[in-house]
Amino acid sequence: MFSDGRLCFGGDYNPEQWPASVWAEDVALMRQARVNLVTVGVFAWSRLEPAPGRYTFDWLDEVLDLLHAGGIRVALATPTASPPPWFSAAHPGALPVTADGVRLHHGSRDTYCAAAPAYRTAALRIAGALADRYAHHPALALWHVHNEYGTICHCEHTARAFRRWLADRHGDLAALNDAWVTSFWSQHYSDWAQISTPRATQYLANPGQLLDFRRFWSDTLLAAYREQRDLLHAANPAIPITTNYVLGDWVPVDHARWAAEVDLVAVDHYPSAVDIGAEEQTALVADLARGWARHGNRHRGTTGPTGRASAWLLMESAPNQIHTAGRMHTKEPGRMIRHSLAHVARGSHGAMFFQWRAPTGGAERFHSALVPHAGPDSRVFREATELGAALQQLTEVGGDVEATVAIAVHAPSGWALRHPGLPSQRLDHQQETAAAHRALWHAGHGCDIVLPGDPLDGYRLLVLPALYLVSDATAQWVREYVEGGGHLLATYLSAVADEHARVRLGGYPGALRDVLGVWVEEFHPLAEHDHVRLHGGGTGRIWAESLRLTGAQVIDAYDGGVLDGRPAITRHRTGAGTAWYVSTRPDDDTYRRLLDEVARSAGVTPVCPGAPAGVEAVRRRGDDASWLFLFNHTDSPQQVPARGTDLLTATPVDQVVQLTPGGVAVLREH
Ligand code: GLA
Secondary structure (H helix, E strand, O other): OOOOOOOEEEEEEOHHHOOHHHHHHHHHHHHHHOOOEEEEOOOOHHHHOOEOOEOOOHHHHHHHHHHHHOOOEEEEEOOOOOOOHHHHHHOHHHOOEOOOOOEOOOOOOOOOOOOOHHHHHHHHHHHHHHHHHHOOOOOEEEEEOOOOOOOOOOOHHHHHHHHHHHHHHHOOHHHHHHHOOOOHHHOOOOOHHHOOOOOOOOOOOOHHHHHHHHHHHHHHHHHHHHHHHHHHHHHOOOOOEEOEEOOOOOOOOOHHHHHHHOOOEEEEOOOOOOOHHHHHHHHHHHHHHHHHHOOOOOOOOOOOOOOOOOOEEEEEOOOOOEEEOOEEEOOOOOHHHHHHHHHHHOOEEEEEEOOOEOOOOOOOOOOOOOEOOOOOOOHHHHHHHHHHHHHHHOOOOOOEEOOOEEEEOOHHHHHHOOOOOOOOOOOOHHHHHHHHHHHHHHOOOOEEEEOOOOOOOOOOEEEEOOOOEOOHHHHHHHHHHHHOOOEEEEEOOOOOEOOOOOEOOOOEOHHHHHHHOEEEEEEOOOOOOOOEEEOOOOEEEOOOEEEEEOOOEEEEEEEOOOOOOOEEEEEEEEOOEEEEEEOOEEOHHHHHHHHHHHHHHOOOOOOOOOOOOOEEEEEEEOOOOEEEEEEEOOOOOEEEEOOEEEOOOOEEEOOEEEEOOOOEEEEEEO
């Protein structure tokens, strides 16, 4: 973002919620904390356009000028995620409709249908007015379009757009009927007008329709983003443009496909765990963001679609409390800094927060902020100031993250595994991805997230975590990788269905039976608290299978029950490579040991072989330097063998880094 390599630090700033008298103090405090970038105006539509076509920019002029005078740059948002009440009153037909046919009312945010022409017109109008006024403002560093695209609608506008999209995708009704297998339950469509969005229905819905609706909706939201982006770009092509991704398995957006449309991938991350799970999730999300960013963001100076380096930014995170399991959990001292630097270690161009100052009212009145209700004389603000200083020390860090393991993720596979009528309701591509990533993270191995079809040069191990939808092209991509000498680990349910979610015949795992050297005859989904024992001493949960070997050898077998003695984990040497198959979800310890063994047998070495348990190591490699990030996630001091200069303390390290409990070190390595 900054041409001098400075990392971004700041967050959502909502001056419209405060009297002008607070703004000067805001800028003074931002300077004190070394904040250098703030997102302004995300939800300020009713303040910017109090009546249709009547704009009040005076307050924003003043705020931007104040920020500029203070040396703080601005990510100026288009406020289109929260239309004002006048819009909803004038266009009730643009309010969103749920799958049950209920039209939602104004009163929160995101009360619009992204396919409604009136909404799209109003959104473009306010975006255009902002572009006209601020595209050349000296404080402007980045356009931030909308906020967290992700809400769904089932209104008639949507249904019409869905039919158009389907006609484009399938060409004719015969192809659609074939893809959706409408011969089942008399669903054959003889006219496009008969097709609706997958509204609430009597019993199980059609999986092909559900899947295409998700794809369509992701494309519809993307079209809404693109319209605004093109308008902003035309106003000043020098200003990069992004939108912040919201994460979660409910999100109907294929973020990977969006990456080519933004100049910088921006993600919001609020871990749902409060224990070590928060660190595991942080690592996964940062690896995901980097993986998406490799998919061709347009940002100048980045490597592009196939190279590894890529630009992304942690756009929102929580300075303190996170809301999980029915309560707010206060972050322990030091944790905000550790999480932020863990994102930076994995390539984020900084650490941004929601939000700058805690509001007195509104739905998120107790959401944490860099300036909390208690004011700046507070632990959180002091830690924010420490973080600002730490980020300044890391300006020189660059290059790519060291990783020779790739995990393949695929949003449509995630969506398809949430459909009704599957053999278990506990199947989850995201959870399987997280389990594999967690196992590798605990074993100390660096991971990249890739998409089916990505170049795999340089990766020694490819993991397919319940990659359910595998097209012929994806199967060929896997086959070529293994035959060329790659190591593969695929888990249950991978390659079972094609790209339309139609089950492949002839035995599971459909398209990859030959590569894996196994033939799965029957599934044995497990009940919630059930497990299967493995001969090697571990357990498996969620799922088990009866499989036959067609070339693979047994690495571990089921122990007891109907599957007693049958293969559970197998290995197949094929071509110049090796393909492992895991037919259950091993417990975390077993999975860590297994993935460590598989990785090592593939020639993968941990990032920092001497790091003790609980210490995370991430290495960045530039053209002529490397940097080692070390995070102590334990409550005790830890020692790590390493050499270099700790950039955070500016001290040389000869043999061993001493990490305080919860501490971080960033070494420029010799
Ligand atoms: C999201 C939104 C913010 C805010 C936070 C709260 O990331 O973008 O506006 O609602 O969640 O966690």
